Amino acid sequence: MFALTGIGRFEQEVKKSRFAAAAGPVGSEEEARLFIAAHGCADAGHNCWAYRVGDLHRFSDDGEPGGTAGRPILQAIDGLELDRVAVVVSRWFGGILLGTGGLVRAYGGTASACLRGMAREPILALATLSVTCAFAEEARIRAALAPIPHSQAEPEDFTPDGVRLRVTLPVDAVDAFARRITDATRGQAVVERG
Structure with a gap:
């Protein structure tokens, strides 16, 4: 397992909708919630998030169709073998519906691109x-x-x-x-x- 060494950001446009991710290290559920609150964008239509701290993990679709945002973000975290991390992906709707598959790819892809570009270190037991x-x-x-x-x-x-x-x-x-x-x-x- 790996931990992030700092805070990272990534932004992309998918069919005129803007997706912006912020990811960072957290040591507890409380730190994860504070990170999400601090890095969600108030003017975005949706601030979807996920975090993992050891065996504890949570995610939210924040009004997007169930399973299309929070779970793909968590899968990006798990796919890169990260722990003690929180990710929030904000979306500004661009007028074109993406469908459930499109939302899954956009949220998961934005989170994954953000996390892949970040420095990380092994977590030592x-x-x-x-x-x-x-x-x-x-x-x-x-x-x-x-x-x-x-x-x-x-x-x-x-x-x-x-x-x-x-x-x-x-x-x-x-x-x-x-x-x-x-x-x-x-x-x-x-x-x-x-």
Whole structure:
């Protein structure tokens, strides 16, 4: 899955109707609704939208025939394997009826063109570990973590004999990191998931 790195726009004309899309990253349903409210055009006849945040997804046809706008926008999001994204497509009617198939192609195509032209980055699944170690071992643990991209260690608590670190790192690096810590501290550090 991928996330957008910024806000993008795309506009096209389809049989004299103007379609304008705005897409951007969102982290929650509330952020998605705020994005849609901020990027819909008040003078447009329709502001159709869709968003996905993890398993949560919603869409609206905003007065267009059912299934002709919001669902195609969501399909554009899903087709590009995007998550944590909201898209709103505004339409100004140009006098020529597009029919249901034409609306599906216009809304979905406008959303897709907007999203395809945007910068995106992979969404990393992160894990959180608790590592309890002696004060003297903390530097070794931080050194073992340093070459792992997108990782960090923060002091979580101090114990009478050392420190408990909260370690965040990509899920696919957890097992190798835990083995490395066990080896580096000769089994003295305790690594716990969660």
